[in-house]
Amino acid sequence: MAKRDNTLKLKFDSARKFAPAPESRSAAKIKPKYDLFINGKFEKPLSKKYFDSTNPATGEKLSEVADSSAADVDKAVKAARNAFNSWSKLPAAERGKYIFRIARMVQERARELAIVETLDGGKPIRESRDFDVPTAANHFFYYAGWADKLEYAFPNRTAKPLGVAGQIIPWNFPLLMAAWKIAPALATGNTVVLKPAETTPLTAMLLAEIILEADLPPGVVNIITGAGSTGAAIVNHPDVNKIAFTGSTDVGKIIEKAIAGTDKKATLELGGKAANIIFEDAPLDQAVEGIVNGIFFNQGHVCCAGSRLYVQESVLESVLRKLKDRIETLIVGDPLDKNTDVGAINSKQQYDQIMKYIKIGINEGSDMFQSSCTLPSKGLYIPPTIFSNVAQSSRIAQEEIFGPVLTIQSFRTDDEVIEKANNTPYGLSAGVWTDKGSKIFNLTTKLRAGVVWANTFNKFDPTSPFGGYKESGYGREGGLHGLAPYLNLV
């Protein structure tokens, strides 16, 4: 028999009901077919093969993109190598001008980019409009400014570009990750071969159009589409000097093995299982908001998502209740609707993965709570899900789920929570919520994570370095630190 719940219930049904407010699809033009962007031109793939890119919210086909073979990759790398000679010798201020131009054009086409990002990836338009696209533009602006100031960034040293950078990016923030990778590479005088993820290639192709229009010298940026084998061809190409990869820890390990013994440099930004720690003296209502932003932002498809919640036991009940009521107000549905808070799961494969973990959580005996919202009848949707009474040894608390699934554990002392938070092979990010400054400093020095947020979560800025510890990767992107991995400092 189900346990009777005597707690007073607030009713949020009407809070989720708004008349539809869809962003206009027609404001974005998607071509039926995209070729490869190599040497400043759109070229048909030598493989002659194409694959579909679909909208995960509806299943409809949006466009076809080229499937690059190793020969296509070779062509792109050769173009990048040719362009490197002149690009790296260009006066630095001129390089900066090109990057500024890209930044401005991203802003000019912001609405279109946001719509395509949402259509192709399933994320809510509110996020692509207010976060992905503006932050991508900011990254270009920020690194454009560094281009002619490298001697100040690294005083008394000579900064030399590495050559051709092979960049492989994931599907969770397609345009933003492209900006994270391309902007510092160009600012430091490198040339680029970039591969977007196979499920979300479209905004990268729009970015290729922008780069073409910005009149960047041919070959400086090459954007080629394809799946894992294309990525492998980039990694293994002998004339690539640097690999920048964001994606899963499994693939990161394969890349590590592939480049071992070569002189290729690499930065890897991999998986995560971040601890979000709430102390009893935290501003609880804002902490609840931070929990929601930490795990339900972008459907939880965030490598630094706050997926392991630790709550001090004296406020556990209160936090759980507030969190459940907050989850009830989240609007799950059509990503193009301006009121949607949580959109569609990016792919069938990812959907199955998340559902697998939800089953594991149930079987492990944790208490599950899901929003009572109704999901759209078609498309890939998972309601916001939390598991309480989770053990540290539960699989859902150990393994990266990469979806809107949160595990909750309680703790009593500071030392206990530090130990538990660090007890993971990952170390990308963490969050600490307390009103006490000294506690924040104590934890931030002891948590082994690349980014530790205090009284906030999932905040990003181009000026701030980002990257991991342990199996979350190495190297930093963003900020002054993000320049160094693209330079030989002598």
Place this chain on the structure above:
Amino acid sequence: MAEKILTLPDFTIPARIDKVGVEERADRFTKRSIKKETKVKGLMLALNMIDLTTLEGKDTEGKVRQMCYKAVHLLDSYPNLPTVAAVCVYPEMVRIAKKAVGDSGVKVASVATAFPSGQSSLKIKLEETRYAVDEGADEIDMVISRGKFLRGEYNYVFDEIAAVKEACGPARLKVILETGELITFDKIRKASDIAMYAGADFIKTSTGKIPAASSIPVTLVMLEAIRDYYYKTGIMIGMKPAGGISKSKVALHYLVMVNEILGEDWMNNKWFRFGASSLANDVLMQLMKEKTGVYQGKDYFTID
């Protein structure tokens, strides 16, 4: 059923509200896109939640009567419009207002307790409250003693509210915190808690007499206080932001916030009010726009 014993929180412990987080959350409400039937429904509801207010030294009986007529007849050329929730006046005008609204269902609220500063003795405040109730006020809008509150005399503030509540008799008590003088969210939260535990039926942001009036972040902090009080006691408390809300769009964002923090039980004028005088006409203008497709000049809407 036996009365539930209410344990009072320790009001000397500072409340913990993070300003940056509050403002971020508040901003989310303004991102909601409210269209078509949702908009019309929201606008109708907003009209029905207005406390039409005149609190001037130069108020005349004629002005109060006109305002009361407007309260009941917002725009007679638009069929099936609701009335506003209440009219809000000084104690001297209560009898006139009561007569003017008649049996329309519109409530008469009176400010009391040395409004707006509250700088008087408890004795006079209680007398003024009883006077307003005797004159026929359905609701009393009192101000808290901000000086005592800021000095840390929380017991005084608590006892004063409790005494005024007793003097109200059957009238519902709205407690004005004057958040613009409390400045920080921590203090606004604490004042909200004191008011509710002392017996407030409503908590209200502002007198409208100082420049810093209601805002979405301030109201959010107070709504969260109401929710936590409800979690603990099961008792519903009303909310009234006042001052500075003159545009329909902003009013709709307030309604989104109430709906997301407290839920649909609060989405009526028993539990939520707008203290505003110029909001009504902007809402009427928007309703006419939704109906006819064009905006009408402001001279088509009466000023009372």
